Amino acid sequence: MIKIKLPDGSIKEYEKAVTALEVASDISKGLAKSVVAAKIDGNVRSLTDPIKQDSDLLLLKFEDEGADHVYRHTSSHIMAHAVTSLFPGTKLAIGPSINNGFYYDFDTDHIFTDEDFPLIEKKMEEIIKADYPIERFTLPKNEALDFVKNNPYKYELVTDLDENEDISFYRQNDFVDLCAGPHLPSTGKVKVVKILSVAGAYWRGDEKNKMLQRLYATSFPSQAMLDEYIYKMEEAKKRDHRKLGKELDLYDIFEEGPGFPFFFPKGMEIRNQLIDYWRREHKRAGYGEIQTPIILNEELWHRSGHWDHYKNNMYFTTIDEGNYAIKPMNCPGGMLAFKRRMYSYRDLPLRTAELGLVHRHELSGALHGLMRVRCFTQDDAHIFMTEDQMKQEIVGVINLMEKIYSLFNFEYKVELSTKPENSMGTKEQWDIAENALQEALESLNMKYELNPGDGAFYGPKIDFHIQDSIGRTWQCGTIQLDFQMPERFDLTYMGADGNKHRPVMLHRALFGSIERFIAILTEHYAGAFPVWLSPVQVKILPLTDRQAEYAQKIRDILMANDIRVECDFRSEKIGYKIREAQLEKIPYMIVVGDKEMENNQVAVRVRKVGDIGTMFLEEFQNRIVKEINEKV
């Protein structure tokens, strides 16, 4: 007798092995129809996997966590099935589910274009309609290798699998794919599919390998859900900072300087507000600010290790026959600044901050608006400290980071990146540094992911990643521990014992890059910045020419109080002026007509709520100044 325990506590008993699908059928036909996978003792499994012993069973619908991945994984098999039948000879590589969809990598002479999409979709629909059962079978490794011998990709995948375990395959009609599963019970479970795009992707993500063709697609249990998804994506694209930056006249990048952004007066206003805020917070947190040159001689970069580890990303120039480099990082300059004099242990931790403009040769294909550029301003800082001070300083930086990120209500993901292949220093130094970062994270109970091999060449790092409007994540803040630079530059401080000691160094950036951070902010607020950041905070809209003088008077008063204000004196109707101010996403509009002028008042319209009525200027001013100061 097998006992199946359901989430409501009830228990179903079966004489012999049963499948989750059968259990669902026993409960109700409708349930059996809507369920897509099963969680058996906590593991997501196919509905058709036999349950041979007493188990906890949770039936998963598409909406339940993990179920969409099963649904999309089967969808990817259906797409591979369709592609191999339409383009015989196509070799399959890998085809996983991803968030909101799935992809499959193909190796074929046929070059996929958008025009192929409807064809492939049509074939997929046929496969769905045929409702082929999906069957799992396993082979021992040697037989599995023989089975996939005509496909070098699958052969490589099987080769890497464990010798002692049977290797599973899934079959639907004449299509078979190597796959760990789980899967839907039959192809008919998938309802609507849509191929979204095609792009190149290297086999196993290695640029030395062959580039395959990757078809991105998605699938849903209903057309309405697909439509909603597509609508959401289109809405999200309207928040794209490249579009908004241009529309709101904040910043742009021209063909004359790929990856080298221009900031216009309104963009500079946001930038300067951010920097003002940054300066205040850093003063309070005990940082001194420095500025180091953009160009320094080549020898410095040999000394720092950048020549050996970072040369490909650097720009060079010559001055009076001497070789110079344009800085890709601020640290070597920061080293020189530290070395200018002798420090006592009493000076440590020494926190020096720098808004440093760095230039990096990024691959042309990697450029992306303000998110990935070739010159950007890091809100960098270098903290020189004793080993004893490490943890406390890391914690201090994390707290400052959280303070700043919470001001913007950002959700972020934390990663701990460890020793890369091409790195400086000993394993022991790396271990100490990695442990220090890890301990700091754990002492703060922070959730983080391990990102092995992704540290900087001089040390491990904690990275803070924030999502853009369509869910791509970008690294912003970073905290990097470095034992190498102090050694390379022979940094020392005088200890209490009267001997010279070597400090440890911490590199960190909170915004990461001002440019990227502004891009993230633009998308986060969809261009409707909070009042303190808004390039124009108030727009005064006189109803007619009669109020022009009064409007100017109000403007002068607000300007004198450091409020960023503009007047719209054009002879347009009020509706038109409001519409335009609204599209410019200006937080406050002041409408003045004869009534307001007579009573010495202003009619206030708030961007998000509309008309809030008339008040005296002072009242309005108190309101907006409070909002600016509180940064709400």
Next chain:
RNA sequence: GCUGACAUAGCUCAGUCGGUAGAGCACCUCAUUGGUAAUGAGGAGGUCGGCAGUUCGAUUCUGCUUGUCAGCUCCA
């Protein structure tokens, strides 16, 4: 850098099966002086990304090139 797609007025886009281009918005002028998301009329604006080739003739076809977009790789 790689794979694919794209590039027409400041912006969003239409168009020419090869005969040097058009709309809306924005801009300028004039009229209009209005009450919370588009007043009307007129005007100006493009060597159709750049360089070659094919052709009597190229914005259109071909090659190269620059840039952009999506993804891969890389990264703040």
